[in-house]
Amino acid sequence: MILPIVAYGAPVLKKEAVEISDEYPNLDQLIENMWETMYASNGVGLAAPQIGLSIRLFVIDAAPFSEDEELDEAQVTLLKTFKIAFINPTILEEDGPLWEFNEGCLSIPDVREDVSRHERIRIHYWDEQFKEQELVLTGLAARVVQHEYDHIEGILFTDHLTSLKRRLLKNRLNSISKGSIQVDYPMKFPNKTKR
Numbered sequence: 265m266i267l268p269i270v271a272y273g274a275p276v277l278k279k280e281a282v283e284i285s286d287e288y289p290n291l292d293q294l295i296e297n298m299w300e301t302m303y304a305s306n307g308v309g310l311a312a313p314q315i316g317l318s319i320r321l322f323v324i325d326a327a328p329f330s331e332d333e334e335l336d337e338a339q340v341t342l343l344k345t346f347k348i349a350f351i352n353p354t355i356l357e358e359d360g361p362l363w364e365f366n367e368g369c370l371s372i373p374d375v376r377e378d379v380s381r382h383e384r385i386r387i388h389y390w391d392e393q394f395k396e397q398e399l400v401l402t403g404l405a406a407r408v409v410q411h412e413y414d415h416i417e418g419i420l421f422t423d424h425l426t427s428l429k430r431r432l433l434k435n436r437l438n439s440i441s442k443g444s445i446q447v448d449y450p451m452k453f454p455n456k457t458k459r
Contacts (some may be wrong), residue, residue, distance in 0.1 A: 267301045267315045268450040272372045272420070273441025274316070275454070281311075281318045281416040283352045286394040288319070295349050295392060298323045305449035307370045309408050309416030314371050315332075317451070320352045322412035326459050329404045331374055346405050353389035360384040365407055367421045373447045375436055379424045381410050 269277060284291070294317075302310035302323060311322035329335075330343035360383030368376040385406045388398045401409055411421060422430060422437070439445055443453030 265297045266304045266323040267297055268452045269314050269370050271440050271451050271453045272437050276313050276316055278418045279318050280418045281320045284319045291367050305370050309412040311412045313415050314344050320416045323349045324408050326408050342405055351390040351393045353387055354387055355387050357386040358382040359382055377425055379421050381407050
């Protein structure tokens with residue numbers, strides 16, 4: 265089932281999410297709905313807070329990034345098959361040089377900005393079968409994970425921007441929270457006025 269994505273301005277997007285257990289009700293169905301929602305909105309990642317649930321869960325399918333012509337063969341191969349649900353993740357290390365990349369977010373449609381992130385991460389998480397896993401990721405795979413991980417920490421990519429950039433985006437962000445925008449996927453707007 266395709267779920268509406270919560271728009272910028274919703275309190276759930278600024279809240280640190282809580283861990284879940286393998287007893288979480290209908291977890292398999294929730295993860296399936298998150299995949300369906302992410303694909304329907306042409307995203308490469310989706311975190312539970314973006315559908316209104318303050319839990320430590322996100323899904324990623326980085327295959328669309330594998331078409332970037334500047335990537336080496338190893339990165340292309342990784343991104344083509346990088347489809348994972350992360351439950352209760354913890355980033356253990358972030359290192360390597362900081363690099364900028366133009367990021368966007370399904371909760372903040374039509375806003376894209378350059379964000380600096382570390383080149384490499386090490387992450388611990390549980391998979392869909394609640395088996396413990398650990399991964400070391402670099403490049404775009406690491407970046408997508410860091411972006412989604414921020415969501416479960418209550419951080420949006422716009423929080424990484426300078427105060428000047430945020431001021432310049434203020435009117436656009438207010439329009440998003442009020443629903444004064446056109447999107448081609450279902451969304452919930454926190455400050456939409458009833459007519």
